[in-house]
Amino acid sequence: AQSVSQHNHHVILSEAASLELGCNYSYGGTVNLFWYVQYPGQHLQLLLKYFSGDPLVKGIKGFEAEFIKSKFSFNLRKPSVQWSDTAEYFCAVNGDSNYQLIWGAGTKLIIKP
């Protein structure tokens, strides 16, 4: 069965620190990969996505993610975080049927001002 692993359930950083959130998936075929963000009290929003082409994907608010096929990874990065980045971040990958997404458990990011 396919799965998505987000290794860190909670991350606490100070403002201006660099961020990397890990995401690994298990799926042998062609993948589509997503990062969604959920700010406190809000719904999930798409941060960035990878379908094909350049494995380094840039998203909104200065986030980027790199698809490394050999490592089955799609880690999310930001060089300098802000207090407003406090949120929960979800990694997702398309499923066998290609109609669904398989979701990671999420990483709660807290930025200390």
Place this chain on the structure above:
Amino acid sequence: NAGVTQTPKFQVLKTGQSMTLQCAQDMNHNSMYWYRQDPGMGLRLIYYSASEGTTDKGEVPNGYNVSRLNKREFSLRLESAAPSQTSVYFCASRRGPEPLSGNTIYFGEGSWLTVV
């Protein structure tokens, strides 16, 4: 732009009661989804509808039923609520119905359901 709208936002039910969560999208999307979100478990798919007139079970369908009323609306019904169904429920939609490539999934704001 309304996007995906779901109601109610908050609900408290007693064990055994029934209720329906309503969802509507105004983006002319073909595919709609119901997820539940529980701490430490991410999002789990309850049911989805790839296109109007079709519904399929997701990962955790037990205890739920759905109705794709028309292209815009996709409701989720709990016939006899149980405490294990305490969760946050999200409705979502995407253009579809073709496979996922190229489609972004858009989410509603969530419905907080507590079953006591």
